[in-house]
Amino acid sequence: MPKPSLTLASADCGREIPGAGLGLRRVFLDQFARKQSAHTHFFEVAPENWIHVEGKFARLLEQVADRLPMVCHGLSLNLGGQADLDLGLVKDIRHFLQRYRAVCYSEHLSYCGDTGHLYDLLPIPFTQQAIEHVSDRIKQVQDILGQQIAVENVSYYCAPGQQMPEIDFLLDVIARADCLLLLDVNNVYVNSVNHSYDAVQFLQQLPTEKIAYGHVAGHYMEHENLLVDTHGSDVIDPVWTLLADAYDIHGVFPTLLERDFNIPPLEQLEQELRHIVNIQQHAAGMSSGKKRGALGA
Numbered sequence: 001m002p003k004p005s006l007t008l009a010s011a012d013c014g015r016e017i018p019g020a021g022l023g024l025r026r027v028f029l030d031q032f033a034r035k036q037s038a039h040t041h042f043f044e045v046a047p048e049n050w051i052h053v054e055g056k057f058a059r060l061l062e063q064v065a066d067r068l069p070m071v072c073h074g075l076s077l078n079l080g081g082q083a084d085l086d087l088g089l090v091k092d093i094r095h096f097l098q099r100y101r102a103v104c105y106s107e108h109l110s111y112c113g114d115t116g117h118l119y120d121l122l123p124i125p126f127t128q129q130a131i132e133h134v135s136d137r138i139k140q141v142q143d144i145l146g147q148q149i150a151v152e153n154v155s156y157y158c159a160p161g162q163q164m165p166e167i168d169f170l171l172d173v174i175a176r177a178d179c180l181l182l183l184d185v186n187n188v189y190v191n192s193v194n195h196s197y198d199a200v201q202f203l204q205q206l207p208t209e210k211i212a213y214g215h216v217a218g219h220y221m222e223h224e225n226l227l228v229d230t231h232g233s234d235v236i237d238p239v240w241t242l243l244a245d246a247y248d249i250h251g252v253f254p255t256l257l258e259r260d261f262n263i264p265p266l267e268q269l270e271q272e273l274r275h276i277v278n279i280q281q282h283a284a285g286m287s288s289g290k291k292r293g294a295l296g297a
């Protein structure tokens, strides 16, 4: 199964690094299409929000895709669900990936519906049966797309019927499906607080060669023992520290800033992108032997 192959490398300060990316939102699409950002080296869209879009918005998206590599992050494939996979959607996604020359497609390791859509991303039970079920569905999607996909470690707030730790579930799915990992560092942090585990030990167990790219985002503190993954605020310092730890363990990988709510001006998001690049440069300088310059390589 072919891996996504395009090299994502920026030459900030004369040193090549995999770079920082931004989740594209319509609220700043126009500005983003017109303006070159020094610290944005790729961008991400949810294909479901764009598949049937034509006219002005499609032209703006094409404009951005001409300038920067695109990664696609699905919302509704329902990989962990019981209902049959929506093969029509998978074929639409295949066409979308080709149309905009996307370099990677990722989805959540979760479920979001049965015969209807729940409009939420719910955790797959950490069971052997679920591993086999979701791995088969990932393989089915990969066969249709003709390429490996990346699955994202999701945040979760309860784990009904849990038979194994989250890390064992994640590793087994990746191995069985022969897929890649979208490593959401904020989700690791949020889960480590909510479920009382060591986030660095979690990172240490992940397979370096499977990491396609990463996510960072802000979250909401409901209580010191309950963090809610909202993507609605700035990234906090412990998550930046954990991102640096992830680079130290796995080498630098392309990393994308997610911001879905309370979206500030683009200039403010660029400061966070600059921060990703700074951490990448520092990590690349500290461990040049581990540096990784390709998405999914």
Ligand SMILES: [Fe+2]
Residues within 6 Å of the ligand: 152, 184, 215, 258
């Ligand atoms: Fe994420």
